[in-house]
Amino acid sequence: MFPLRLHDVRFQPNGRKVLDGVELELGGEGITLVLGPNGAGKSVLLRTICGLLEPTGGRIDWGGGARPHLGVMMVFQHPMMLRASVLENVALALKPHGVPRIERRHRAARVLDRVGLLARASESARLLSGGEQQRLALARAWVTAPRLLLLDEPTASLDPSATAEVERIVREIRTDGTRILMTTHNLGQATRLGDDVVFMSAGRVREHAPVQRFFARPASDEARLFIQGELPWRMNF
Amino acid sequence: MYGLAATFADAFALLATFDHRAVEIVSLSLQVSVSAVILGTLIGLPLGACLAVGRFPGRSAALVVINGLMGAPSVVVGVVVYLILSRSGPLGGLGMLYTPAAMVAAQTLLVVPLMAAIARQIIEDTWQRYAEEFRAMRFTWLQSVTTLLYDCRHSLLVAVLAGLGRAMSEVGAVMIVGGNIDHATRVMTTAIALETSKGDLPLAIALGIVLVAVILVLNAAAFAMRAWAMRRYG
Numbered sequence: 001m002f003p004l005r006l007h008d009v010r011f012q013p014n015g016r017k018v019l020d021g022v023e024l025e026l027g028g029e030g031i032t033l034v035l036g037p038n039g040a041g042k043s044v045l046l047r048t049i050c051g052l053l054e055p056t057g058g059r060i061d062w063g064g065g066a067r068p069h070l071g072v073m074m075v076f077q078h079p080m081m082l083r084a085s086v087l088e089n090v091a092l093a094l095k096p097h098g099v100p101r102i103e104r105r106h107r108a109a110r111v112l113d114r115v116g117l118l119a120r121a122s123e124s125a126r127l128l129s130g131g132e133q134q135r136l137a138l139a140r141a142w143v144t145a146p147r148l149l150l151l152d153e154p155t156a157s158l159d160p161s162a163t164a165e166v167e168r169i170v171r172e173i174r175t176d177g178t179r180i181l182m183t184t185h186n187l188g189q190a191t192r193l194g195d196d197v198v199f200m201s202a203g204r205v206r207e208h209a210p211v212q213r214f215f216a217r218p219a220s221d222e223a224r225l226f227i228q229g230e231l232p233w234r235m236n237f
Numbered sequence: 238m239y240g241l242a243a244t245f246a247d248a249f250a251l252l253a254t255f256d257h258r259a260v261e262i263v264s265l266s267l268q269v270s271v272s273a274v275i276l277g278t279l280i281g282l283p284l285g286a287c288l289a290v291g292r293f294p295g296r297s298a299a300l301v302v303i304n305g306l307m308g309a310p311s312v313v314v315g316v317v318v319y320l321i322l323s324r325s326g327p328l329g330g331l332g333m334l335y336t337p338a339a340m341v342a343a344q345t346l347l348v349v350p351l352m353a354a355i356a357r358q359i360i361e362d363t364w365q366r367y368a369e370e371f372r373a374m375r376f377t378w379l380q381s382v383t384t385l386l387y388d389c390r391h392s393l394l395v396a397v398l399a400g401l402g403r404a405m406s407e408v409g410a411v412m413i414v415g416g417n418i419d420h421a422t423r424v425m426t427t428a429i430a431l432e433t434s435k436g437d438l439p440l441a442i443a444l445g446i447v448l449v450a451v452i453l454v455l456n457a458a459a460f461a462m463r464a465w466a467m468r469r470y471g
Contacts, residue, residue, distance in 0.1 A: 050373050074373040080366060082388045083470040092384065096375040126471030144374075 131162025285356025
């Protein structure tokens with residue numbers, strides 16, 4: 001699966017350049033944070049890698065082979081919750097893996113323990129708080145032991161303590177050997193969590209650098225302005 | 238005025254004494270309609286889910302047909318089933334005509350499109366919210382359908398109730414394929430029609446009261462169950 005290489009990947013529905021020739025290479029370890037202003041193409045990039053969107057051009061090379069059927073999972077900003085228990089919502093992810101029902105429940109319970117939700121396993125998933133639902137969504141991905149985990153702004157609407165808990169879980173998932181690619185608008189989170197940063201704007205990867213270097217010496221003016229909180233389009237006024 | 242009051246009094250007396258004719262008719266009605274709804278549930282709900290999730294050539298035409306058949310006149314369905322089950326029909330050899338089994342078949346044919354159309358709408362609304370995550374988890378088409386049916390189980394009670402209401406209240410199809418034979422194929426609706434035409438209003442009214450009561454009780458139970466599910470699952 002790794003190195004994962006994106007060559008000139010384009011997603012241009014009706015001529016609109018959402019991804020405009022993305023070049024990116026990801027090794028097999030670590031947490032990569034994708035930064036960039038709204039509309040930069042971050043979420044579309046994740047959906048394209050996940051296979052939810054078909055690129056209109058370019059090529060995605062999965063370590064020299066084809067896209068793996070399993071082994072890539074994605075967690076969304078607003079994860080869906082079945083009208084079922086917390087345990088059932090996690091066990092659900094193992095269905096496509098052909099895991100027997102009893103084994104699914106055992107594995108789900110083990111992961112729920114690691115995300116701190118085992119005590120609530122029998123409760124309805126829809127009645128959990130936003131932070132707890134996001135932890136459940138992470139557990140749902142984690143239970144499948146993915147090689148690559150795509151996280152689309154998983155802490156966007158969470159309070160600081162829920163964010164810290166999600167970050168702890170993300171680190172643990174990484175320690176288990178899962179490669180993580182995550183979008184965020186939280187620059188503090190990027191410094192706390194990331195090994196490297198991919199900076200995107202206007203559908204292109206402008207910079208891919210280790211976290212410390214990106215924040216200390218951004219290569220482009222655009223990235224520097226983004227870090228300083230200055231939006232390029234505001235600079236035109 | 239006195240006559241109307243006396244008629245109602247006689248009707249309630251029939252119910253209070255569990256009149257054997259009324260009990261027999263109500264019992265057969267429930268057996269036929271519940272059987273038809275069970276078959277309708279087994280066929281109509283998965284069919285609705287397949288139409289909600291599936292994207293295949295002819296899907297739009299299938300939706301038009303299913304929606305159109307929702308309002309198919311029951312006498313027409315009765316005639317179709319009659320032709321199929323009559324001696325010269327393709328299933329004439331089964332000898333089902335004028336039996337409760339024929340009535341179940343006719344009612345099943347009536348409720349399947351209704352249940353499928355309602356189920357399709359309910360499941361498609363949910364599918365639009367879940368599709369991306371199901372695809373990200375690499376769910377197969379069948380896994381998506383079964384999971385959606387499970388997730389929508391409480392909302393799908395509406396489809397089941399609608400099917401039961403249609404099955405219990407229809408006259409035309411069961412009259413044609415059942416023949417309204419005493420002690421054999423007489424159900425509440427056909428008995429009400431017959432007894433009214435004969436002027437035996439107490440039995441017709443008694444059966445009418447039972448029919449309405451059954452439907453009200455089932456709706457109340459479904460409402461309570463849905464309210465419980467909303468509290469339990471959100």
